[in-house]
Amino acid sequence: MAAYDEIADWYEEEFLRAQPVNPGAEALRGLLGHGSGVCLELGCGTGVHADLVRELGWTPVGVDLSSGMLRHARARLPTAQADAARLPVRDRSVAAVVAVLVHTDMPAYFAVLREVARVLRPGGVFVHVGVHPCFCGGFADRGDPAAVVVRPGYLDGHWTKESWTDQGIRDKVGATHWPLPELLNGFLDAGLTLDRFAETGAPLPIVLAARAHAR
Template sequence: MSGTTGKPSPLGATPRYDGYADWYESFNAPYAEANRDLIVRLLGRGSGPCLDLGCGTGLHFAALREAGHVPVGVDVSADQLAFARTRGTCVRANGATLPFADAAFPAVTMLWISTDVDDFQAVVREAARVLVPGGSLVFAGVHPCFMGPHIEHRDDGSRIVHPTYRIADWHEPQPWWTGRVGLRNRVGMRHVPLADLLQAFIDAGLVLETIVEPEPQHPVPPSLALRLRRPESPRH
């Protein structure tokens, strides 16, 4: 959701995936399918529009429809939205300044975007604002403790944690990324430490209902998923 030029768009965010949309569509398709059941389960059955915040090429729209919702995608990457618009309604916008009224959506998803947005706290705050009271927000992303710019992956499945975990900032490729030619060597990565990630949802007034470390086939969980709810009335 956040471009290969390194220059902010007129929307005030950097479309780092522009220029990579064709590659990313193929790269991400199997992951989107593998996570489909997880997204449906966390959303639960619903109806009405669901905002997919940082929708990319729209590969998660199928899961939102399966859960009973009509997907509405938002992303800053024009190249990715060219794919997403073939799958549903989309708006090009900065996730930190959404062009929607308060309480406009009964459900919101934030799927694998925490490493791509420039101001995660602002994006969460906007997601909470456009969520109806009682509505659900589903977050899924890389596990801040076990996946990130501070992690060196070893061939035996073990991981080395480098002393950059607490650097909550944009990270360019590091020496221990050598040989990994996937997504992050193309677009870089912003790291959000676990405490910062959870605090962003707390500060936005959301209530945590479910927390999951999916993909049990991996001894070390690569991802983290949450279901949160906007309270019916403000908490005191």
């Protein structure tokens, strides 16, 4: 994605260093669990989740559209520049797929979910870790650390650069929002079976995560 090419160095050198914790790591660890074989990360960015995936026993491989982000990622894991909605991967060939804090960057995310179902082995694991659709978006103001103000707009489902902060990602590259039922129905429509869910963050969750498997 060209927009991420423009901010790749800022993302790696400033944004990540300013984060006290990785908001998706806890959910990824809990839902992916220990395993073996290739774990394909969609929208791998600069590869910051590779060490966690290895720690759990998997072999991480990253896919991203942004050459700028991949320039940083290549030191952390094997990568390929590709569209997650058209993966250069054989049918039923990988043991696990993860997508961490990227679904709002992918306007064709429901096509991505269909690709996940295609490339996973039967019983293979998919872990989605995303910003929480109910409490994060252009409609949500998280400027007060003790509260979240949710304004009208949750049901709209649209792309926006509106954000409560100018220190984050959305105001720079934008984000697509889907209400919760539409997002979860996308898993079912792709042919994935949902297994478990998790939420992380306070005072209201920042992350909604789901574990699914291929039929």
